[in-house]
Amino acid sequence: xxxxxxxxxxxxxxxxxxxxxxxxxxxxxxxxxxxxxxxxxxxxxxxxxxxxxxxxxxxxxxxxxxxxxxxxxxxxxxxxxxxxxxxx
Numbered sequence: 697x698x699x700x701x702x703x704x705x706x707x708x709x710x711x712x713x714x715x716x717x718x719x720x721x722x723x724x725x726x727x728x729x730x731x732x733x734x735x736x737x738x739x740x741x742x743x744x745x746x747x748x749x750x751x752x753x754x755x756x757x758x759x760x761x762x763x764x765x766x767x768x769x770x771x772x773x774x775x776x777x778x779x780x781x782x783x784x
Contacts, residue, residue: 717762724763727753731775735782747779 734743758768
């Protein structure tokens with residue numbers, strides 16, 4: 697544990713941000729899983745709304761720096777590909 701006041705504050709800030717990032721990352725994973733379940737069950741209407749939510753979550757996580765923007769783009773591309781394949 698640090699003794700310097702600014703270092704103590706940095707530790708506290710890091711803990712807060714870690715919790716917030718973990719929460720956002722968990723919500724992101726949940727949104728993607730909901731989409732995958734909808735595609736598995738061939739429910740295209742639910743899959744479409746789940747895809748929209750997953751894409752929004754990916755964009756938000758990328759804008760906040762929780763995941764890299766290229767990672768978000770790659771995930772979105774793969775999700776769109778799965779949706780289009782299921783829609784055909």
